[in-house]
Amino acid sequence: MTARAVQRHAAxxxxxxxxxxxxxxxxxxxxxxxxxxxxAAWGTVALPGAGQQDLAQSFLPxxxxxxLLGTDQLGQDVLAWTSAGIWVGxxxxxxxxxxxxxxxxxxGLCAGYFGGIVxxxxxxxxxxxxxxxxxxxxxxxxxxxxxxxxxxxxxxSAVAWLPxxxxxxxxxxxxxxxxxxxxxxxxGATRRRLLFGHLLPAVSTPALVLGSLQAGYVLLWEAGLSFxxxxxxxxQHSLGYLIADGRETLSTAWWVVVFPGxxxxxxxxxxxxxxxxxxxxxxxxxxxxxx
Amino acid sequence: xxxxxxxxxxxxxxxxxxxxxxRYIGWRLAQGLLVVAxxxxxxxLITNLSGNPGQVIGGSFLSPQQRQQIIDQLGYNRPxxxxxGSYLAGAAHGDFGTSYQTGEPALRVVLTALPNTVLLIGxxxxxxxxxxxxxxxxxxxxxxxxxxxxxxxxxxxxxALPDFWIAIILVxxxxxxLSWLPAIxxxxxxxxxxxxxxxxxxxxxxxxRLLRGALLDVVGQDFVTVLRSKGFRDRFIVAHQALRxxxxxxxxxxxxxxxxxxxxxxIVEVIFAWPGIGSVINNAVQARDVAVIQAAVVVVACGxxxxxxxxxxxxxxxxxxxxxxxxx
Numbered sequence: 001m002t003a004r005a006v007q008r009h010a011a012x013x014x015x016x017x018x019x020x021x022x023x024x025x026x027x028x029x030x031x032x033x034x035x036x037x038x039x040a041a042w043g044t045v046a047l048p049g050a051g052q053q054d055l056a057q058s059f060l061p062x063x064x065x066x067x068l069l070g071t072d073q074l075g076q077d078v079l080a081w082t083s084a085g086i087w088v089g090x091x092x093x094x095x096x097x098x099x100x101x102x103x104x105x106x107x108g109l110c111a112g113y114f115g116g117i118v119x120x121x122x123x124x125x126x127x128x129x130x131x132x133x134x135x136x137x138x139x140x141x142x143x144x145x146x147x148x149x150x151x152x153x154x155x156x157s158a159v160a161w162l163p164x165x166x167x168x169x170x171x172x173x174x175x176x177x178x179x180x181x182x183x184x185x186x187x188g189a190t191r192r193r194l195l196f197g198h199l200l201p202a203v204s205t206p207a208l209v210l211g212s213l214q215a216g217y218v219l220l221w222e223a224g225l226s227f228x229x230x231x232x233x234x235x236q237h238s239l240g241y242l243i244a245d246g247r248e249t250l251s252t253a254w255w256v257v258v259f260p261g262x263x264x265x266x267x268x269x270x271x272x273x274x275x276x277x278x279x280x281x282x283x284x285x286x287x288x289x290x291x
Numbered sequence: 292x293x294x295x296x297x298x299x300x301x302x303x304x305x306x307x308x309x310x311x312x313x314r315y316i317g318w319r320l321a322q323g324l325l326v327v328a329x330x331x332x333x334x335x336l337i338t339n340l341s342g343n344p345g346q347v348i349g350g351s352f353l354s355p356q357q358r359q360q361i362i363d364q365l366g367y368n369r370p371x372x373x374x375x376g377s378y379l380a381g382a383a384h385g386d387f388g389t390s391y392q393t394g395e396p397a398l399r400v401v402l403t404a405l406p407n408t409v410l411l412i413g414x415x416x417x418x419x420x421x422x423x424x425x426x427x428x429x430x431x432x433x434x435x436x437x438x439x440x441x442x443x444x445x446x447x448x449x450x451a452l453p454d455f456w457i458a459i460i461l462v463x464x465x466x467x468x469l470s471w472l473p474a475i476x477x478x479x480x481x482x483x484x485x486x487x488x489x490x491x492x493x494x495x496x497x498x499x500r501l502l503r504g505a506l507l508d509v510v511g512q513d514f515v516t517v518l519r520s521k522g523f524r525d526r527f528i529v530a531h532q533a534l535r536x537x538x539x540x541x542x543x544x545x546x547x548x549x550x551x552x553x554x555x556x557x558i559v560e561v562i563f564a565w566p567g568i569g570s571v572i573n574n575a576v577q578a579r580d581v582a583v584i585q586a587a588v589v590v591v592a593c594g595x596x597x598x599x600x601x602x603x604x605x606x607x608x609x610x611x612x613x614x615x616x617x618x619x
Contacts, residue, residue, distance in 0.1 A: 129329075137337065140572070223455075224453065228558060240453075243453075243459065258460070265451045265452050268450075268451035269447065272450060276447075
């Protein structure tokens, strides 16, 4: 075997081989996620008019012909709206997690690698930011800014990057002292190579776990803000807005509230299951607290 | 040199430990002050960088002269730095300006609503702890059993439910269908039940998860093996020995959760029209009552800092290792 082949072999072995049968949590999470995606895809393709109003068909109960989950006050199909809401929720959630992961991992790498005064300053800033309740910041800022999807994504990201810094820094502090890193440094690896070639791969797995757990909380934040009318509003569709809308006619039409809420809960559940499953898979202890 | 510690007859090791502990508490205090200062600045930034409230208040019903008058009244005709200066000077002695809606001092508006929110959070946390502690203990005692696994599934489901959705469904079931409980406001002790449930339900899984993890850590330690070999029952060990050890991370989490809840009850308070700090914030936000928003942000941050300090003290009482500086 050439040195290259040995290296490649080692690289392949270091990746956990994904045997879903041995990880029921992960499997269930993926199942729920893909189930929701399938429903949302079907809802978008088969029922094109999300938000199409038809007052002649208002308050149809679930299982009515042509309206599987019924219609709301204005005759809008609940399934179509829920499907659109699932897409929007996932879009926001993915965007927030990617933005905050990139920022948080970079800052965390710097804090852990450079240490000293850089570390102290970064961590104090993070401590201060973490102590302000996120929902309060969202509400205060969302009300004063014009609500829109990019605004909402930036706003949630402004808070969501903080846990990555803590996590990545703690991992780097441990990895920094390990043999392979000292060996790399001894053999003359540049700072860039140490940071991106060695430390980044080491922190990416726990960051992935954190990201999937966080995706669930972001879904809840987005829906909560949209529920208050401070997030996403028509013509874009949010599950939170739909629930708020349905709340006013709850005594006549429970289905307008129950179905989007259930869809939201299932999405969050899928994110948590996948996060938990990944955590078991890589045997990393990643804790995210609060919502 | 004789210091207080020498007079008290502390040995040199304890002396050193006490000093370390003192430094730790001092650092935590400084950190708290930093947080409050940060909150003051952040509250100014989010409300001032995001536009001029004078342009929005009153909608389109005002003439340009009236609008200019409002802008002058609110002080928005001055440069930002000057505004920041006078804001900081005011904040330093508790003056956050007056609410333009009621004419009352903003701080008083927030502080009047605070007790209601504290009451609500207290009930929710109490309920969550009362449910979470036994569930976590049972799931550790019978770990791997069907009961443990099913409780984990139930907890995961409960953690995924949006609190505002729970709140709405509760209103529909208990107020509209069964008319057992009042739907909104704070008119009688029964009014507390539904908001408490809506807040506590998502908290329970978080608590169970943390306690279970902490208990499992403790149960793996040597002293537990010793106790077991001495013939103590598992139930006794978990309830009397392990739980106290597991309380240390739990109390810290509890303080953080309560701090977050201070600002996080907004949605539930709005749904139940609960006269607390969340409703005040929501009102202020909808009306762009900047002074009230700023005061609320600062009050919540202060509450958070105080809670964390309280948690530090409680942890010291629970765990003598912290007191001796062995594990700050």
